[in-house]
Amino acid sequence: MMDGITEMEQPETLSGYNFAYLDEQTKRMIRRATLKAVAIPGYQVPFGSREMPLPYGWGTGGIQVTASIIGVEDTLKVIDQGADDTTNAVNIRRFFAKTAGVATTEKTAEASIIQTRHRIPEEQLRADQIIVYQVPQPEPLRFIEPREAETRKMHALSEYGVMHVGLYEEIAHYGRITQGYNYPVQVNDRYIMAPSPIPKFDNPKMDNMPALQLFGAGREKRIYAVPPHTKVKSLDFEDHPFTIESWEQACALCGSEESYLDEVITDDRGSRLFVCSDSDYCRTRREAGHQGSGLPVPGEPDTTSTDTAGEAS
């Protein structure tokens, strides 16, 4: 996957550009940062992020990581919100098709590299796969400490008490931990890490995953990693353990009761349908014969009195 490419092997790509757009020096720099990241699970490694043809905030970190590890024999899958056909995923897939000419796929099982925004595929990943996450804000402490000079120190000295202070506040205020996505985790019993804005539903998949997990933040210029089979634990309290989202409904298309569901509003009276967010997972189930009810659920009138203020007491 990381071998040099000879003139003969190079596929038909956008003329004037190197394979996968970045020059080899830059790829080497990024791979070095990535290796450092893999050697220190959960630690954010600074790197010289380049401007890419997509804007910062739109996946340039993930794209740079993918561009640095992808080779002619790879098969690439790109998803956003779990689906292959959202505009951002389409754009990024086209970018790699244009600049690297690699094979692309929508099937999770067939991909060797999966670049993702905001979801982990439902299907379990294997040891021969790499998942690359797009990360907007790599620093989990940023919400409480805006200064980078200070957060660096906090990580170095494992001064993480303030993370649990945040969770304590949520329980004191709402009766439960309300953080729903980008839920902070501790990696390998050492670094606290931002898993990217995946829903907390996906956090358990990160623990002991057989695949290599790489995280790229282009605008903030950081790369981090979780090596295969590494412990990843979501922060919580003993008496308020970490829990994941659940729905009363099943997927209207394939009937799954185990996957993360997207809510689709079907009329102006609040009727809604729930469908799998992972489009490949849903299609695979339907091809195997599973079926959902296909019926929308009517909207429920809200009987919560809004006179009682936000506090649940």
Next chain:
Amino acid sequence: MYVAVKGGDAAIENSQTLLAEERRGDTSIEALSIEQIREQLSLAVDRVMTEGSLHDPDLAALAIKQARGDIVEAIFLLRAYRTTLPRFGASEAIDTAEMAIRRRISATFKDVPGGQILGPSFDYTHRLLDFTLAANGEPPAPTPIADQPVDAEMPRVTELLNQEGLIEQKVADDDREVFDLTRESMKFPADREARLQNLARGDEGFLLALGYSTQRGWGRNHPFAGEIRMGEVVVEFAPEELGFPIEIAEITVTECQMVNQFKGSSEVPPQFTRGYGLTFGHCERKAMAMALVDRALRAEELGESIEAPAQDQEFVLAHACNVEASGFVQHLKLPHYVDFQSELVTVRALRKAIRENAVNDADPGENSGLAPAAE
């Protein structure tokens, strides 16, 4: 039966076609040429080169055309292009003391050796819309040539102050490798060279506002425009094979040196302090704003208390790049419905808990600030 909407690829392609149509506008009107933009919108070109961190007027003009005149978008195009360019070395530092001056003014002295050269500037115009420009009229009459050329001796005003030891002097350590912001990420606290690089490619509007804020009291440092000079400098590069520098280009730059609040103590005699700004082309406003912010960011080094946003390194430098800012602000347009769904699940559960509490509201003792942690 709900069917998920497909066709992302086709929609994207159509969007791009539509964009090309909008960009071209009314086809009965002549298309803009790159040359026209380069020659007649040169200040836009200069800004795009400066913040794009790439000196190439033709490419900048192309970027402006492709971006339909959106300067921040054009800067992004140029930066992205820059990423693909191979780097074969670093030039010698340009020497602005050797500049072929076309404009040079100083507010600190009525007259200086070499004189006040006004050059081409909006400063002396009245801002009255000139309708003669609306008609594609004759080219303007050429400016008369003076009898004497501009003085070859144009010492920097800061040098004159320096002769008396009145202004702080910093000597560069030429052997040390220079930090390159385009290759490595910034670390905080950042030293001055990293800060200046960041400011040079930083958004003019942002720096203008911050510079303005220092003048209005948010970190006042009493600036005087010591010297502003604009003109051509040579770029020299020493290829390995030759071992000596050769001239490879001549470029226009604008340099601003601010003379600021003096500093001193009972042991160290007071001296004026400095702020510095430098741009490609003739971006005078940017060079001045940059110098004001540069000086403000030196607050800590000069023993001043940090009270104002313009003095706060992490605040200024983390938000100066308009390519980063634009990307992140606009990324909110990307789908976020998975995370939003997570929030919906939470809010619904909390509201359900309140409803259930209201129904069971017999025992106030239960409600001591904690709701049941139902999931």
Next chain:
Amino acid sequence: MIDRDQPALLQVSDLSRYYGGQVGCADVSFDLHPGEVLGVVGESGSGKTTLLKCISGLLPPSAGTVQFDTRVDGPRDIYELSEPERRMLMRTDWGIVFQNPRDGLRMNVSAGANVGERLMAVGARNYGEIRSAAVDWLSKVEMDLGRIDHLPATFSGGMQQRLQIARNLVTQPRLVFMDEPTSGLDVSVQARLLDLVRGLVRQLGIACVVVTHDLGVARLLSHRLMVMRGGSVVEHGLTDQVLDDPQHPYTQLLVSSILPV
């Protein structure tokens, strides 16, 4: 009450701190034993704040040593500890009560979270227990428990100081530094707070260094007193002795300058 045969908890030797040519403090030496309260009095510019910063690990001295009897390793020079060790010490075995409560509190999290933070920082992971500990300490500092979830910004100055004290004491530190803990508060609020502090210190056997310009505060809280002027200690002894029978002319001046009510 104070066992001076026990090894000193804090031993300061020939401590000096200079700012360029200016003296912050010079040649200060003293011992502090468990349960002992040392008052440091002086007017502005006396060097008492510099001294406090040096002995509490916030400012390295120009000369001299500050030795603390650590739980694990015995007496150690605090400036020879690694930064992680020193920061850990400052979060557990030590407390610092700042003059301005905003310097010692997290203003954007609730009172309960402020008190619980140190526990969470050393690994407490049971919400119920953390909250109970917070309730416990808030009642010890005589705060209204109904305000446990409120933000400190909504508290009065006196309440903020009580919160600061609770936040520090929750890990049962053996040594607490206080910088003008009651200045800026109304007189009646000061009195109540001083009573509280004196009670807690005695009850918990905490050693304390209290920096103040107010001789009344020094009299009420401290066993021993150091009078500082121009960076040096001009007089040092039992509080009552120093205040009732001052030997040094400057101390005499200070004592006689107190306005009678």
